[in-house]
Amino acid sequence: MRMQALSKESGVSVPTIKYYIREGLMPPGTPTGPNQADYGDTHLRRLALIRALREVGGLGIVTIREVLASAGETQADTIGAMGQAMDALAASARPDEAGEHDPRVPPMVEELRKILASEGWVFRPGAGALSALARALVAGADAMGEEPAPKAVRLYAEPVMEIARREFGPRQIQEDEARVDEDTIAWAVVGTILYEPVILALRRLAHEHEALSRLPEHVRRKLSQ
Amino acid sequence: MRMQALSKESGVSVPTIKYYIREGLMPPGTPTGPNQADYGDTHLRRLALIRALREVGGLGIVTIREVLASAGETQADTIGAMGQAMDALAASARPDEAGEHDPRVPPMVEELRKILASEGWVFRPGAGALSALARALVAGADAMGEEPAPKAVRLYAEPVMEIARREFGPRQIQEDEARVDEDTIAWAVVGTILYEPVILALRRLAHEHEALSRLPEHVRRKLSQ
DNA sequence: CAGTTTGGATAGTGACACTATCGGATAGTG
DNA sequence: CACTATCCGATAGTGTCACTATCCAAACTG
Incomplete structure (x- = not known):
């Protein structure tokens, strides 16, 4: 498949595909000559993934690159790789909200960790979503001119967990579900965002x-x- | 209060305040001479509101103007005014997601209305969030290359309703809570977004x-x- | 072999949210 | 009452982002 065909199949314009390759969101095609290259299904699937992250997730090019890069890093296990991709997502959400380096965020992270642990939640200690949560609370409180209230998460914890429980269903994860395709991991991120x-x-x-x-x-x- | 004082109090730069006035997000100050104007607490509160909608809500200037305009229109009742402000919000979310005029959206709206009615949900027939919901489902399905599945909302309906129930608490709305301040309505929007x-x-x-x-x-x- | 197409490089576009400068008028100070 | 600082509003400029357009020489196509 050459570029025009790739463009037709994916519905993404040729210059945009070139742009994505330039920006490192996609690998270039395998060259068949000095200025001729071939594209395969990998490229087609990657394009669909990029469009999903951009249009549904509303992510910027930079974040998409980071999510894809995290998903692409060789990981010992699926969960670790997914966690890392999710962290890349969390790190870049709403850049100008609460200062990344707001001094109120770290203690808030600690308090939230305690509250959620007491609700029986289990997650990696460095989970990116946790600091995203802390930043969201601080930013929200700032906007209202109030003090951040970490206790508010108690209100949401139970129903949100119920949502997650329903989304995952009774599915069991096999221990040896290791070394999955990087696109599979990235698609899991899309599934969350979707x-x-x-x-x-x-x-x-x-x-x-x-x-x-x-x-x-x-x-x-x-x-x- | 003159402009520099307003800037200091609000933490918003003078040129930005001028820009907001220019864009119709704020009324100009009351003039005290050919080129001199005075600003009051109204302006201070409005500035905080605009920053909250922008930084926490991530809304664009155009959407903010629409939300403020809807909130400002004289309404017979609080709920009607709030609904209208919320609709302005829903109408502009994620512009390039699913086409506003996608032919699959209207039937999806109808199906969702039935599904939610069967769950006991009550809302205005023209609620903007309903078509936003339909568009989100269509766009998500497009991204995954699947058919839109309106039944998925059944999965979410109950826990989401539980969230809303907890947020509202036992509070009762008085019938005569009419003609509230336009800023109060806009702040309710912020509260939802927050x-x-x-x-x-x-x-x-x-x-x-x-x-x-x-x-x-x-x-x-x-x-x- | 004429004419289109290709891949890669470079430059341009339009939307957005500000930000800077200007010019004449006014306010406050010694 | 001079004089400097500050004011308001208008206009133009900036930086970022996600593309999009143009150019070139080297393939490929009929």
Whole structure:
């Protein structure tokens, strides 16, 4: 397959494909001459992955490169590799939110670790999502002009865990599920990102439900028209 | 208060304040002469609101203007005004995700309405979050190369509703809570947005927990180091 | 063998969120 | 009352990001 074919198959324009290769998001094609190269299914799948991370995940090119790089590093086990890819994701979320080096973040991380441990949560001590959580709490409190309230996570912990439980289902992970394809790991990241907008949209609807159901009946009827 | 003071108080630079006024995110100060104006607490609060919507919510200037405009329109009731502000928010989320005019979206909206109604959810028929939900499902399915699965929302509906229930608590809304300040409505939007990153970070941690707890004990111990 | 296509390099584009400068007017100070 | 600092609003410029367009010589295609 040459570039134009790759472009047609993937729906991504030729200059954009060239751009992705330039930026190190994709390997170049295998050269068949001084200025001729061949592309395969690997490239096709990688392109779909990049588009998913960009359009659904809303990730920037730099973050995508980092996620792909983490996923590509040889890891002893699937979970370790996935954790690393997720960390790359967490590290880059909302750059200008709370300062990366805000002095209030590390103690918040510790407190959150304790709270979640007491709820029975198990995760790697250095999980990127944990510091992302701390930063989100600090940034949110700043915006409201209030003190960060780590206890608020207790409110969310149980239902969020229920969501994760349902998403994973009864599936068991084999110990020897090792050395999986780097694209497989990256797709797992996509899978996590994919339903984020769904959950947020549902939450907004649920807020509306809660607000409406706290109104007297006749007011509600008027609004439903 | 003149502009420099407003800048100092709010922590927003003078040119940026001018820019916000130019873009219609804030009213200009009350003029005290041909080229002199005075700013009050209204402006200070509005600035905090804009920064919160931008930095925590990650909203663009255009969306912020729309949310503020919706919140500002005179409404008969709080819920109606809030719904309208939320719709402005939903309409602009992730612009390049699924085409606004994707033919698969309207039937998806209908199906979702039925599914959620069967779960006992109550919301305005034209709720913006509903079409946002439909678009998120279509875009996600596109990215994975699969068919959109509206049934997936059944998985999420119950725990998400539980989140909303806990957020609202036992509070009752008075019927005559009408004609509230436009900033109050806009702040309610901020409140909804504020905990979105918290929920998403928690979900990622919960995923890690689920993955880890499906591994044999000795592998888990190795990873926790 | 004429004409299109290729891959790689370099430069340009448009959207976005600011940021800098200008110019004339005004406010505060000695 | 002079004089410097600051003000407001208008206009133009900046940096980043994700592409997109153009160019070139060397293939490939009919």
